[in-house]
Amino acid sequence: MVETGHFALVLAFVLSLVQTLVPLIGARTGNQRLMAVGGPVTVTGFALTALSFAALAGAYASSDFSVASVWENSHSLQPLIYKITGTWGNHEGSMLLWVLILTFFGALVAAFGSNLPATLRANVLAVQGAIGATFFLFILATSNPFTRLNPAPIEGRDLNPILQDLGLAIHPPFLYLGYVGFSICFSFSVAALIEGRIDASWARWVRPWTLVAWMFLTGGIAMGSYWAYYELGWGGFWFWDPVENASFMPWLAGTALLHSAIVMEKRSALKIWTLLLAILTFSLSLLGTFLVRSGVLTSVHAFATDPTRGVFILCILTLFIGGSLALFALRAPRLTAGGLFHPISREGALVLNNLFLTTATATVLVGTLYPLAVEALSGGKISVGAPFFNLTFGPLMLPLLVVVPFGPLLAWKRGDVFAVAQRLMAAFAAALLAMLVTGLFIDGASVFAALGVGLAFWLVCGALTDLAVKSGFGNVAPSIMLRRFAGLPRSVFGTALAHLGLGLTVLGIVGTLCFGTEKILSMHAGESVELSGHTLRFEGLYPAQGPNYSEDRGRFSLIGADGGIAAEITSAKRFFPVRQMTTTESGIETLGFSQLYLSLGDEGTDGSVVVRLWWKPLVTLIWGGAFVMMAGAAMSLLDRRLRVGAPSRRRKPAATMPSAGVP
Amino acid sequence: MSARFSLASLVLLLALLFAGAAQAVKPDEVLADPALEARARLLSEGLRCMVCQNQSIDESDADLARDLRILVRQRLVAGDTDRQVMDYIVSRYGEFVLLKPRFSPRNSLLWGTPVILLLVGGIFIVLTTRSRRSLATKALSAEEQAALDRMLSD
Numbered sequence: 001m002v003e004t005g006h007f008a009l010v011l012a013f014v015l016s017l018v019q020t021l022v023p024l025i026g027a028r029t030g031n032q033r034l035m036a037v038g039g040p041v042t043v044t045g046f047a048l049t050a051l052s053f054a055a056l057a058g059a060y061a062s063s064d065f066s067v068a069s070v071w072e073n074s075h076s077l078q079p080l081i082y083k084i085t086g087t088w089g090n091h092e093g094s095m096l097l098w099v100l101i102l103t104f105f106g107a108l109v110a111a112f113g114s115n116l117p118a119t120l121r122a123n124v125l126a127v128q129g130a131i132g133a134t135f136f137l138f139i140l141a142t143s144n145p146f147t148r149l150n151p152a153p154i155e156g157r158d159l160n161p162i163l164q165d166l167g168l169a170i171h172p173p174f175l176y177l178g179y180v181g182f183s184i185c186f187s188f189s190v191a192a193l194i195e196g197r198i199d200a201s202w203a204r205w206v207r208p209w210t211l212v213a214w215m216f217l218t219g220g221i222a223m224g225s226y227w228a229y230y231e232l233g234w235g236g237f238w239f240w241d242p243v244e245n246a247s248f249m250p251w252l253a254g255t256a257l258l259h260s261a262i263v264m265e266k267r268s269a270l271k272i273w274t275l276l277l278a279i280l281t282f283s284l285s286l287l288g289t290f291l292v293r294s295g296v297l298t299s300v301h302a303f304a305t306d307p308t309r310g311v312f313i314l315c316i317l318t319l320f321i322g323g324s325l326a327l328f329a330l331r332a333p334r335l336t337a338g339g340l341f342h343p344i345s346r347e348g349a350l351v352l353n354n355l356f357l358t359t360a361t362a363t364v365l366v367g368t369l370y371p372l373a374v375e376a377l378s379g380g381k382i383s384v385g386a387p388f389f390n391l392t393f394g395p396l397m398l399p400l401l402v403v404v405p406f407g408p409l410l411a412w413k414r415g416d417v418f419a420v421a422q423r424l425m426a427a428f429a430a431a432l433l434a435m436l437v438t439g440l441f442i443d444g445a446s447v448f449a450a451l452g453v454g455l456a457f458w459l460v461c462g463a464l465t466d467l468a469v470k471s472g473f474g475n476v477a478p479s480i481m482l483r484r485f486a487g488l489p490r491s492v493f494g495t496a497l498a499h500l501g502l503g504l505t506v507l508g509i510v511g512t513l514c515f516g517t518e519k520i521l522s523m524h525a526g527e528s529v530e531l532s533g534h535t536l537r538f539e540g541l542y543p544a545q546g547p548n549y550s551e552d553r554g555r556f557s558l559i560g561a562d563g564g565i566a567a568e569i570t571s572a573k574r575f576f577p578v579r580q581m582t583t584t585e586s587g588i589e590t591l592g593f594s595q596l597y598l599s600l601g602d603e604g605t606d607g608s609v610v611v612r613l614w615w616k617p618l619v620t621l622i623w624g625g626a627f628v629m630m631a632g633a634a635m636s637l638l639d640r641r642l643r644v645g646a647p648s649r650r651r652k653p654a655a656t657m658p659s660a661g662v663p
Numbered sequence: 664m665s666a667r668f669s670l671a672s673l674v675l676l677l678a679l680l681f682a683g684a685a686q687a688v689k690p691d692e693v694l695a696d697p698a699l700e701a702r703a704r705l706l707s708e709g710l711r712c713m714v715c716q717n718q719s720i721d722e723s724d725a726d727l728a729r730d731l732r733i734l735v736r737q738r739l740v741a742g743d744t745d746r747q748v749m750d751y752i753v754s755r756y757g758e759f760v761l762l763k764p765r766f767s768p769r770n771s772l773l774w775g776t777p778v779i780l781l782l783v784g785g786i787f788i789v790l791t792t793r794s795r796r797s798l799a800t801k802a803l804s805a806e807e808q809a810a811l812d813r814m815l816s817d
Binding site for chain 2: 234236239241242341343348351355356358359360362363366367370374378380381382383384385386387388391392395396520521522601602610
């Protein structure tokens, strides 16, 4: 089975070369038969990659330690779920997952893109094939997951204990669906440049793909953030670590792309900019892959010290980013600019959004790469950490967040900012009220905290105002309003949900950072501690045994108002003997949207144990908000407009939007 | 064979745990004066743990981080201002220890990027919309006017 997987991978590589060359030549020479090769080859390539991935997953599930990758990253005593997720919990396997998703997206275009112009479709598949070919070659040449060991070891070296978590099952696949999903936007852009024109079907295709990729990337980042939050044991949710930044940059650029694609689709303006943004977004995904995979970052994450991989990915990076930008410089002047608009208009608001988001992306990019540049050029070493990003990224986001509620309410072409401001009066009043209540009635609230809470309410109420205004609130009878509300396009709900989710995330961040409390102390069994009105009693440490670890469980009781036990919280220190590593399992009790978070430290000689305790108000909204944003993207995808094909091809209405889950 | 655990993207964040169970500030380090302790925590968040990368000394469990935390607190108790404490630590460990790089010529591009980009981008947008609007409102040429008149009179 393993050899079958290896063979399938080699075949998939060869097919990706066919996928690159044959349709491209077909499109250039206008040969329909050559262009038609693209579709079946792409689908077959995906099937072979899937077979290859299944073979590796099978080797992991059955603990076949004759495979080097399995031996290094698995153990026979691991629970089955972690054996399977371990498939992509290592360099080789995660690269295989990367190409699996890449070929999957290619196959979707091949399968559902029958209403695209033939040459555009052929070019898109060719570009997608070229990306695939380089990464297949990278895997086969430098990171082969199917390398065998002879003689086969009896036992494996265990998966990194930190990765033995459900987070590994969700986070990387989601993140990759996002990262790699942007490859479709990239391929469409490059195909448009090769053809030298952007037509209507281009715009209609790029937006849903951006939405799909953005939705998964949002989920992937949020999941990673929550995972780090509960696994690392000190309750941080974002660290501005280079690896986090690597996933955050495509998200920021993708968010900008999402918004500029709206202008392009509705008003056929900003064409060239949207095209460039699509190229940049995937370039940042590639850069992220390079940063993480090559070990160039002097980060705890990058354990890879083998430069061959780094140089290889750098070549891929140069080829695609350099190639696409060169093509852009060559062809963009030929593309026609689109419609005109007044600066005060929906288009104008979206341009403003793009200005701030791209500046923020560039800030994160420069901050991430600056230490590397300084070291390479002058040999000096500097650090760029959270305080830098908070000081630069924060002020950039602030004005953007303030204008968010205006955007959807402004009219296309020429808007009336005063009329919009009038409609937003209620939202403004709500934000002001929230600010005053926070400032006056909550102990220890700083001016920043009050402003932050006000901003969050402004975003949430602004999103609701958008829905209310568009259903005719105050102008028509309630029954008509309800009917209008139900009849609103789904993309309107999508926008409102996404902006509302953003507000919730802001509220969560402000709540946690400004109103969180902390206590560090040593406790003996039976002792109680109070934190922000919650009383916890330490019941003692109890040893326990897991499948491949032993642990000391600290049991705590949350004392309710009546003096009884309201909840039990357990935090543990786990010892994994194979890797001789200890991990902390934090104890978390969710109360409403807030959480009580505790983790265990060292044991004292007198039987006491160090306990760190946090009260994190509204913290769950950080990820809840991201979830609402995802729901917004999903809602937009269900919009009828995105499912209907190009006007000339009404015969196949459901074909344009495969990922939308056509009902 | 050396084991290279280059793990899936963000997943790697969790590897921070290699520094040990996250028990950064220990109870015996905490200063009695809450105001002084709060200042110490704030300063600690801006200082990098030199052995475990991308972690502040406030978050790190490494011995060196503990030494630095204690050093920060000693200086504060001795009456140093925040600035003096930071200067003292930079003089001993170099600028590498600062998580927020200083404003210096070497770091001008780092600090300047957001400002410059925002300005250049803003000016570019203003200029392009201006020129295109003036283009749009330009009067019709005689030829165009004639064509329009012809169409309207039909």
